[in-house]
Amino acid sequence: MPERECPMCGEAMRLREREIVERVPGTPQTKATKYREWVCPECDYFEESEE
Ligand SMILES: [Zn+2]
Structure with missing residues (x-):
């Protein structure tokens, strides 16, 4: 990972x-559409991971 x-x-x-x-x-x-996103466990920041 x-x-x-x-x-x-x-x-x-x-x-x-x-x-x-x-x-x-x-x-x-x-x-059904699958999305992947990066999530920060500390500050709730996230961004989409596009492939
Ligand atoms: Zn963070």
């Missing part, structure tokens, strides 16, 4: 995965 330091306080950040489920308009289907 890659490491990243918080730019605000220098603490080691954690990579968190979040899944957003959206309904596709006009159909009974849903679409």
Whole structure:
């Protein structure tokens, strides 16, 4: 697992995965999109990790 330091306080950040489920308009289907974000456990700073 890659490491990243918080730019605000220098603490080691954690990579968190979040899944957003959206309904596709006009159909009974849903679409799941996964996001990854870096979260600092100390100061609640976070940023999205785009790949
Ligand atoms: Zn921090």
